[in-house]
Amino acid sequence: MQTNKIKAETITPSKLSKIRVIEGEETICESCSDYLTDEARFGDGYAERIYYARSEADVVAVVNWANESKTLLTISAGRTGLTGGAVPQGGILLTLEQMDKLCGMGFDQDQNRWYVCAEPGITLETLNSAIRKKQLDTLKGKGTSEEQAALEKYLNESETYFFPPDPTEMTAHLGGSIAANASGARSFRYKAIRKWTRRIRVVLANGNILDIPRGKFFAEKGIFEVYLTDDSILEIKIPEYSMPTTKNAAGLFAHAGMDLIDLFIGSEGILGVITEAEVWLDKYPERTLTIFAFFPTEETAINFVQDVRSKHSPVQPTLVEYFDSNAVQMLREARTKGTGGVTVPSQVEQCEAIIFFEVPFAEKEMESVFMAAQELLGNHGIGMDDTWAGIDPGDLEKMKAVRHLIPETVNALIAQRKQKYSRVHKLGTDMAVPDEHLEIIIAYYKKLLDEARLEYIMFGHIGDNHLHVNILPRTDAEVEQGMKIYQQFAKKAVELGGTVSAEHGIGKLKRPFLRIMYGDEGLKEMAQVKHALDSNWILNPGNMIPKPGETLESLDS
């Protein structure tokens, strides 16, 4: 039965005094500074208390206290975020890192898929390792008899399974990744974590808990009704903006008739604290063929992409990645200068662009998959010898190292330039556009950057029209110039129906870009949802949308 009405529940909260806490801004700054930043190295975090939750009851206790005292509360997970989302700006920091257990295993009859239930603080690496290696001893004797039977059956399965979303930073937590709707390496095939989330439990700002399975609570006429335990009814009005159709759009998910679970996935912690999640698993491919194909021009490479990603393609890749001519040049230089042990293929000497793609296959299909790949490449003038192909784990490791070499080289270069020009930093985009605009956006990127004579490289998830343009300023003045161009890129991406942030989210750093996408009206609609669920505005303040009274630095100035 579908409904737009959901009933909240309560549990007995823990005693606040029983929860581990570190107090004092200075103490925290001195001894726990790791909690005050994330991978964006967004610097000015501070907090008065850090609470270490070990259970949902702990979370409720801390949230209740924050709500009653109107203290700001920032949720912290793996801190691999790239937008400062988990960075506190005063108040309490609630870390969920000790809520890191698996809770259960089940088989979803309707979906014909396995799923696993876990606490939010489990890292994706631990989760995947337990699932793949079937090391699930901690679950033995736990849960219902049905869950026990499912576990037994899973352990006896001959197939290997895994949890596909992989935001490449495997220390990311499950909860943090759901809150950010992370996607990652193979999202061309597997999409973002949204698609894999079966059920979540969320603690709201008033301490009530929502248990939200997928497929049960749907908006009616753009409205959800939440029946709180104090008998009041909360009305949530879904924003009316239309979302980009790209792989992952930033901002609150909004769609007429949407599933309630989707409102919380990707909400960056502004609507509640995720305390438990069930996620579906997929079969781990028996074998994987990975190919580096070397193209004489960028144009031929992009044409190939159009073919390989089409529905009719004889190979169905899990990822399709691109290195533009500047990235290839960077590899070429690394090859001559020395790469610290990374194997850079000799073909970079002659090519102008590289497409890197991966095709999973079963042992018995090997011949046909190879033939298909050969044919497809052949259609674009690439011979079977113009490739570096790997099916062996050793080669796959080497290929991964080549991919990592690009961002590492960029970071080293920027660090070097920073010594001379203090304001220099990397300007990396995260925009994506719909399929039909791939060529247009690439041409636009190149035109603006070439005209401005800026140094840049372009690489990344071309399968999803999601390229990371890295502008590499040589001087402080070029930083200014680069920032302006960055904004023009964002506007163009939105104009083409794309998103300003296809995988890194908005957090605190990218809010001005969200405004480019949804305008002030859109931000206001999001704020209304936030206000309905968190009237004291305590949860993750400053993420995604401006706090009450806060104005966003205008991008047009």
Place this chain on the structure above:
Amino acid sequence: MKIIVPIKQVPEIAEVKIDPETKTLIRAGVPSILNPFDEFAVEEAVRIKEKFGEGEVIIITMGPPQAEEALKKCLAMGGDRAIHLSDRAFAGADTWATAYTIAQAIKSLEPFDLVICGKQAIDGDTAQVGPEIAEILGIPQITYALEVEVAENKKRIKVRKETDEGFEVLECRLPALLTATKGLNEPRLPSLMAIMKASKKEIKLVTADELGGDHEQFGLPGSPTQVVEVFTPEQRTGGIKIDGTEDPEGAAKQLVEWLLKKGAI
């Protein structure tokens, strides 16, 4: 020329952990790769063959069924065919029993010109198997090869080898055995074509019975060495740190005194 390359499949070292109870490597779930030093060996063999425009590169491994993966990789790098020694009787072999078993297989391929091994397998790091094979076969060996030059008449070989102090250039007659070290060459990366071709090349499975030789020398029973205990060596202590930024002369004096006291100078 007939060149034989014995190789080993090893766990990807970056991912291996030691079981604190049994002190053995936890191999479950760890991906297996071709021993990196063996890649240099295969590459060199294929290059020599390509240089002369004739010959055969034969890959040999002793290992469990899944070691076939590593053989395929070598065939994709240009090996012509492979021999897979796989039998429960081979299990538990130490370096001697391994060398003995592989040597039996090499003998069955006589006459051959050259055997190239990797300098060591990165899981055991003993560097013994190559030299032991040469001993058993009674042929000359040159270890840690960095540069290899086969004479035009294919009767002799000149090798620049790495030593603790620097290099040595040695020459010997063929057949001989070399062990390859990092720097010998840049192993080629397999292309789609190469992997396709490799899937059609022969991998011959050979059991203990088919191999012949003295069965008492195979596997655990044929292994003269036994692992009695595995332990983490104690951390060395007792060093001192002398800061010389303020007063370098005083610091030098302090160092000399300390060394004298320890009897080191």
